[in-house]
Structure formats: structure tokens, C-alpha cells
Amino acid sequence: MNIRDRIDRAVIGAWCAIDARTDGATAHPEEGSTTVEYAIGAIATAGFAGLLVVVLKSGAVKGLLQGIIERALSL
Template sequence: MDLIRIIWARARRLTDEAGSATAEYVVATMAAVGFAGLLVVILKGDEVRGMLTDLVHRALTVGS
């Protein structure tokens, strides 16, 4: 009888946290969306765009 109680108690603990994985995914997704939004705002600036364009141009230019 004690084995049944132990199994039942463990099963209840598992069901109590059933939505926690989903909540963690939501938090991680919202953090990623916020970070992406911040990057968009930063990268829209002319100074940053110029720096990135120059960096790519120098990386693709062969021998100077």
C-alpha cells in the first residue's frame, strides 16, 4: 500500500508542473523578440549601418 501512495504522490508532483515548460518557452521567446527589436532599432541608425557596410566591404575586398 505504501508503494501506491509513493507512486501517486510522485504522479501528482509531475502534473503540478505541467505548464512550466510552456511558460519557460514563452519567456525565452519574448526575450528573443525584445532583443531582436532592440537590434532593429540599433541597426537602423546611419552610423551603425555605415560601420557595417564598411566592415563587409573591407571583408569582401581582395588585397589592398
């Protein structure tokens, strides 16, 4: 038996031991938490983008931005 087969057997044995201790439950209680964090971040980003669009479409902000651009172009 080569070294790769020995490593594979050791890894499989370790996972079987972990599975036997947890009665089939996931070995890592935080498994999948990264995916949830990304989902929450994506939802928060979409909400912020929507709010930014509403603010930038308001008349006061449009006038302010237009004034800044006109002053910059008149130099």
C-alpha cells in the same frame, strides 16, 4: 489476463492513489512549467530581435558595416 493488462491496471491504480491523496489536485506541482519557460524565452527573444533591428538601422552602425563590407570586397 496478459502482462499488458496487468501493467495497465497497476498504472491506473497508482494514478487513482495519487489522485486520492491530493484530493483531485494535480499530482505534480511543476506541471506546465516547461510551457511557461518556453513562452518567456520566446518573449525575450522577440524583444532582443526588436532591439537588434533598432540598433542595426542606426546611421552609425550602417556606416560601420558598409565600411567593413567595402574593405572586404576591395581585397
